[in-house]
Amino acid sequence: MLGIYQLMEVIMKRRNVIWVALLLVTMTVAVQSSDTFDRxxxxxxxxxxxxxxxxxxxxxxxxxxxxxxxxxxxxxxxxxxxxxxxxxxxxxxxxxxxxxxxxxxxxxxxxxxxxxxxxxxxxxxxxxxxxxxxxxxxxxxxxxxxxxxxxxxxxxxxxxxxxxxxxxxREKHDHGYKVYQVFNHGPCEKKVDLLILGDGYTAAEMEKFRRDVQHYVGVMFDTS
Missing domain, CATH: 2.60.40.3250 (Peptidase M64, N-terminal domain)
Known part of the structure; x- marks a missing residue:
């Protein structure tokens, strides 16, 4: 019969094999999906x-x-x-x-x-x-x-x-609005894009709008 430590070692090895198998399946699915997009x-x-x-x-x-x-x-x-x-x-x-x-x-x-x-x-x-x-x-x-x-x-x-x-x-449209990037955490296809609109702010209040945006973004991402 296996001792307790030998049994734990067998369980850990099997668990590692399972994790590796799951990782390989995940990687395979991701590659296949990427191939589907490019195709x-x-x-x-x-x-x-x-x-x-x-x-x-x-x-x-x-x-x-x-x-x-x-x-x-x-x-x-x-x-x-x-x-x-x-x-x-x-x-x-x-x-x-x-x-x-x-x-x-x-x-x-x-x-x-x-x-x-x-x-x-x-x-x-x-x-x-x-x-x-x-x-x-x-x-x-x-x-x-x-x-x-x-x-x-x-x-x-x-x-x-x-x-x-x-x-x-296929006409390209120029919306005429000024857009600036607050932060960038990676490519858009791997992240969620957030757009903050300055409704209610006048043209003379753009600096205040930017300060408010920085405050809002800080609160949103610093709060879990």
């Missing part, structure tokens, strides 16, 4: 604008415009959403292989409006909304699904988008 996407953003119309019990999606934006600030590894959150789910399929290459759950202003008395009375309203995903290298099918009463996602909207189409708006 299907470039590091830009495709923004799909659409109109969302309906009442409490009905909704219709209609395509407005597709845009190419210069930077993809999301993860290049976690491309498929596994959290099962949100009332809506956007799914992106590679047309050539029919492979799901991106998905993300989300909520929308229209979904909030559906809870109002006006919506329950059958009044139709239209909201302008957008979904974002990495810019594809070739044609994709974009699907938006909605949860039913059993909380299952049902496809409600689908369209095929050719990233090389002349109908994709």
């Amino acid at each position: 299907f996407f470039v590091s830009k953003t495709m923004r799909v604008d659409y109109f969302h119309t309906g009442t409490k019990t009905s909704e219709i999606f209609s395509l407005d415009q597709v845009y190419e934006e210069p930077i993809w600030a999301g993860s290049k590894v976690n491309l498929i959403d596994t959290l099962n959150l949100g009332k809506y789910l956007v799914k992106v399929f590679d047309v050539q292989t029919n492979q799901l290459i991106y998905s993300r759950g989300f909520c929308s202003i229209f979904g909030e409006w559906q809870t109002t008395t006006e919506a329950a009375q059958g009044v139709y309203r239209t909201f302008h909304e957008s979904v974002l995903f990495p810019f594809p290298k070739r044609s994709v099918q974009v699907v938006i699904a909605v949860r039913d009463n059993q909380m299952h996602f049902q496809n409600k909207f689908s369209t095929v988008i050719d990233p090389n189409s002349r109908f994709v708006n």
